[in-house]
Amino acid sequence: MQLDAKIPDGPLEEKWDNHRFSMRLVNPNNKRKFSVIVVGTGLAGASAAATLGELGYNVKAFTYHDSPRRAHSIAAQGGINAAKNYQGDGDSVFRLFHDTIKGGDYRSREANVYRLAQVSVDIIDQCVAQGVPFARDYGGLLDNRSFGGAQVSRTFYAKGQTGQQLLLGAYQALMRQVDAGSVELHTKSEMLEVVKVDGEARGIVVRNLETGEVTSHAAHAVVLATGGYASAYFLSTMAKNSNVTAAWRAHRKGAAFANPSFTQIHPTCIPQSGDYQSKLTLMSESLRNDGRIWVPADPDDERAPADIPEAERDYYLERIYPSFGNLAPRDVSSRAAKRMVDAGHGVGPRKNGVYLDFSDAVGRLGQDKIAERYGNLFEMYQKITNENPYDVPMRIYPAPHYAMGGLWVDYNLMTTIPGLFSIGESNFSDHGANRLGASALMQGLADGYFVLPYTIGDYLAPHLGESPPPTDHPAFAEAEAEVRDKVNGLLSVNGTRSVDSFHRDLGKIVWDYCGMARTEQGLEKARSEIQALRDEYHKDVRVLGENETINQSLEKAGRVADFFELAELMTIDALDRNESCGGHFREEYQTDEGEALRDDEHYAYVAAWGFEGTGEDPSLTKEHLAFENVKLATRSYK
Amino acid sequence: MDLTLRVWRQPSPDAPGSFETYPAEDIDEHASLLEMLDIVNDRLTEQGVEPIAFDSDCREGICGTCGVMVDGKAHGPMENTAACQVHLFNYRDGDTITLEPWRARGFPLRKDLIVDRSAFDEIISAGGYVSVNTGSAPEANLTPVDKGTADLAFDAAACIGCGACVAACPNGAAHLFTSAKLSQLNMLPQGQPERYARTQRMVTIMEEYFGSCTNYGECQAACPQDISIDFIAMMNKDYRKSKFRNRRAS
Numbered sequence: 001m002q003l004d005a006k007i008p009d010g011p012l013e014e015k016w017d018n019h020r021f022s023m024r025l026v027n028p029n030n031k032r033k034f035s036v037i038v039v040g041t042g043l044a045g046a047s048a049a050a051t052l053g054e055l056g057y058n059v060k061a062f063t064y065h066d067s068p069r070r071a072h073s074i075a076a077q078g079g080i081n082a083a084k085n086y087q088g089d090g091d092s093v094f095r096l097f098h099d100t101i102k103g104g105d106y107r108s109r110e111a112n113v114y115r116l117a118q119v120s121v122d123i124i125d126q127c128v129a130q131g132v133p134f135a136r137d138y139g140g141l142l143d144n145r146s147f148g149g150a151q152v153s154r155t156f157y158a159k160g161q162t163g164q165q166l167l168l169g170a171y172q173a174l175m176r177q178v179d180a181g182s183v184e185l186h187t188k189s190e191m192l193e194v195v196k197v198d199g200e201a202r203g204i205v206v207r208n209l210e211t212g213e214v215t216s217h218a219a220h221a222v223v224l225a226t227g228g229y230a231s232a233y234f235l236s237t238m239a240k241n242s243n244v245t246a247a248w249r250a251h252r253k254g255a256a257f258a259n260p261s262f263t264q265i266h267p268t269c270i271p272q273s274g275d276y277q278s279k280l281t282l283m284s285e286s287l288r289n290d291g292r293i294w295v296p297a298d299p300d301d302e303r304a305p306a307d308i309p310e311a312e313r314d315y316y317l318e319r320i321y322p323s324f325g326n327l328a329p330r331d332v333s334s335r336a337a338k339r340m341v342d343a344g345h346g347v348g349p350r351k352n353g354v355y356l357d358f359s360d361a362v363g364r365l366g367q368d369k370i371a372e373r374y375g376n377l378f379e380m381y382q383k384i385t386n387e388n389p390y391d392v393p394m395r396i397y398p399a400p401h402y403a404m405g406g407l408w409v410d411y412n413l414m415t416t417i418p419g420l421f422s423i424g425e426s427n428f429s430d431h432g433a434n435r436l437g438a439s440a441l442m443q444g445l446a447d448g449y450f451v452l453p454y455t456i457g458d459y460l461a462p463h464l465g466e467s468p469p470p471t472d473h474p475a476f477a478e479a480e481a482e483v484r485d486k487v488n489g490l491l492s493v494n495g496t497r498s499v500d501s502f503h504r505d506l507g508k509i510v511w512d513y514c515g516m517a518r519t520e521q522g523l524e525k526a527r528s529e530i531q532a533l534r535d536e537y538h539k540d541v542r543v544l545g546e547n548e549t550i551n552q553s554l555e556k557a558g559r560v561a562d563f564f565e566l567a568e569l570m571t572i573d574a575l576d577r578n579e580s581c582g583g584h585f586r587e588e589y590q591t592d593e594g595e596a597l598r599d600d601e602h603y604a605y606v607a608a609w610g611f612e613g614t615g616e617d618p619s620l621t622k623e624h625l626a627f628e629n630v631k632l633a634t635r636s637y638k
Numbered sequence: 639m640d641l642t643l644r645v646w647r648q649p650s651p652d653a654p655g656s657f658e659t660y661p662a663e664d665i666d667e668h669a670s671l672l673e674m675l676d677i678v679n680d681r682l683t684e685q686g687v688e689p690i691a692f693d694s695d696c697r698e699g700i701c702g703t704c705g706v707m708v709d710g711k712a713h714g715p716m717e718n719t720a721a722c723q724v725h726l727f728n729y730r731d732g733d734t735i736t737l738e739p740w741r742a743r744g745f746p747l748r749k750d751l752i753v754d755r756s757a758f759d760e761i762i763s764a765g766g767y768v769s770v771n772t773g774s775a776p777e778a779n780l781t782p783v784d785k786g787t788a789d790l791a792f793d794a795a796a797c798i799g800c801g802a803c804v805a806a807c808p809n810g811a812a813h814l815f816t817s818a819k820l821s822q823l824n825m826l827p828q829g830q831p832e833r834y835a836r837t838q839r840m841v842t843i844m845e846e847y848f849g850s851c852t853n854y855g856e857c858q859a860a861c862p863q864d865i866s867i868d869f870i871a872m873m874n875k876d877y878r879k880s881k882f883r884n885r886r887a888s
Binding site for chain 1: 683
């Protein structure tokens with residue numbers, strides 16, 4: 001496979017502007033002659049579909065939800081970064097770029113990240129104009145707070161519901177285009193195949209989740225905005241329906257999958273309380289602005305937290321990382337929590353958490369101020385744990401949360417299949433080996449509002465005058481047959497175990513061996529266990545009911561089949577990378593102090609994997625990363 | 639703990655439905671209502687009984703996908719809480735829990751506990767937005783918004799679109815949902831140009847699908863986000879005004 005990242009020439013600051021000028025345009029009257037399919041209606045998909053509709057393209061948007069507003073972007077709590085420098089604390093586009101590259105442990109592309117930082121300021125303008133009710137100060141101007149991995153306040157927020165407000169803004173922009181007739185919205189429609197004609201993406205096959213009907217849709221280009229794959233771990237902060245299927249089916253059709261082992265384990269989630277759980281709940285990173293993380297210094301300390309005197313508490317993040325303290329980046333904070341719990345300092349009934357304590361902040365600012373900042377998060381915590389965090393410290397522990405890896409895309413956000421684009425979390429592009437807090441919302445909206453709408457024009461322009469293939473083209477018939485075969489195959493296994501029981505077992509393997517700490521031996525074991533469990537799955541899964549009505553087991557069964565294949569690739573990728581960087585921590589490669597030890601000489605590359613068949617070794621193509629504007633350094637937050 | 643479930647089962651929109659009783663035994667009290675359904679569904683699958691179809695996604699009370707009547711109450715017994723966030727420690731060992739789908743003319747039933755809420759999307763597409771194309775926005779801090787207004791707009795915007803307000807309303811009215819979006823946009827400076835046209839259109843579509851408001855207030859009591867019925871008053875005021883404004887404009 002040949003990889004060309006198509007990074008424009010010129011100085012970093014001018015790349016995007018120059019590129020926008022040199023890209024081919026589709027004139028306004030010709031845009032209506034093009035049709036574009038957008039799969040997924042989260043932040044990236046809704047913003048892209050809305051913007052393409054405004055520009056005059058014929059857009060077809062697909063979501064498996066009953067409404068675009070359900071997408072999991074809605075659950076993002078803390079905020080969105082932008083280099084506005086409203087606080088006058090030294091922020092700039094270059095600083096946001098630099099923080100993001102460093103935060104990603106130098107495994108992302110300079111040019112992409114710089115562009116992200118550049119357009120971040122436009123995102124805030126756009127969202128405010130849409131009526132997104134960001135937090136404001138008493139003068140009526142926008143307020144900011146701090147997030148991990150930054151020493152400036154650049155995070156815009158709407159209480160603990162920023163993702164909700166941004167998604168609703170994008171959703172409303174999308175519904176405006178639906179009303180205007182420029183976007184045709186297909187809900188309850190799950191994409192199950194990408195269709196290629198003459199090597200280029202020209203359509204998709206979807207299954208209607210209410211009727212089971214399988215249909216084909218053709219267009220000049222296809223955009224996947226289908227989110228991340230952290231549900232491979234089963235227990236995660238992802239929504240129950242989040243899955244890798246659209247990206248994976250594209251991968252099987254030839255789209256390279258990049259850095260699959262780069263997953264984010266978020267440090268502040270409510271610890272697991274039993275084996276019955278179906279998902280874990282995140283407590284926003286923003287809480288670390290005012291909460292202090294600690295464990296009892298004595299592992300055998302059984303006293304209630306309030307009874308443990310200051311001198312006998314270990315505020316380990318403040319101790320180990322004095323300059324960033326409780327706002328150390330996610331990967332660093334997660335590993336530190338794991339180390340504390342592994343060493344026996346864990347708290348709570350299962351000794352599987354650390355304290356996140358607000359008593360200092362309540363004393364300093366008063367309970368009302370804390371309630372104003374985090375009220376809904378405190379309520380959520382109480383509903384789940386039956387404990388009041390104003391009185392007793394929260395208990396938190398890391399949990400899978402985000403996927404930095406995803407479909408490989410070039411600077412134009414196009415995958416290795418011409419005409420197939422990938423935006424938002426579903427691509428790999430901007431976060432390297434670790435994403436900083438409040439950067440996912442930024443990237444999703446940057447891709448959807450401000451990048452893809454330009455770059456897709458450059459792809460479409462030379463196709464003027466061409467029609468998309470008819471949906472009775474043999475390529476569509478073939479893809480439809482594949483979908484029907486898979487569905488019928490799953491329905492006819494008639495084994496003994498539910499889909500969820502397999503997913504739970506798969507997730508445990510991935511978590512144990514490809515989670516917060518990885519070893520060569522463990523990863524090899526994981527790969528063979530995944531293969532064995534996958535074989536069992538296809539022999540013993542039980543999917544009741546039929547195709548022609550709502551059948552949630554059937555939906556899950558197809559997704560879990562894809563998770564099995566992805567999980568194997570995650571272990572292969574983690575095995576290939578003989579270094580530690582960001583969220584990828586190989587125990588063999590660490591400093592004397594237990595920090596990640598990168599190997600820039602051999603591993604400063606993006607690992608792009610090609611599909612060679614289920615259970616077969618995938619092919620690896622490396623995109624080497626060049627750093628011309630930042631100096632590669634050992635990341636230090638001390 | 640051991641519980642008994644009475645669940646509405648209905649294979650398809652046109653087929654007749656009925657209550658079925660299932661044991662939910664030996665469930666951890668920290669499990670949520672929906673995690674209990676996951677466990678029961680796994681057991682039903684093993685027994686060869688098709689699992690109970692129910693909607694859910696984020697399980698954090700924010701996506702608005704889940705929604706069932708629990709013992710006759712939308713989202714169950716807890717105040718300001720979506721069904722996914724109701725945990726079993728709020729119940730007693732041996733309790734029987736009755737689960738039914740939302741019942742409202744505007745929400746036709748699809749299967750078991752799943753209803754079709756697409757009418758909400760139609761209301762939003764009838765003006766629940768500010769018409770601003772991507773890239774045409776002015777600098778964000780050019781328009782200060784006083785904190786009180788911004789906070790109130792947020793309170794309205796917090797609606798998760800779950801439909802509990804409609805399900806709880808004896809009239810099957812969607813006034814709380816519609817007024818929440820209208821109030822958010824109508825009180826912000828960005829929403830002023832389209833204020834009255836938006837109000838008239840959204841109310842018209844709302845009335846096509848849903849019942850009338852007669853001030854029961856059940857909607858606010860059922861709302862997981864505690865959206866205030868004050869917003870309904872704001873909507874009614876704007877609707878009344880829109881009748882004059884829009885006439886003058888035309």
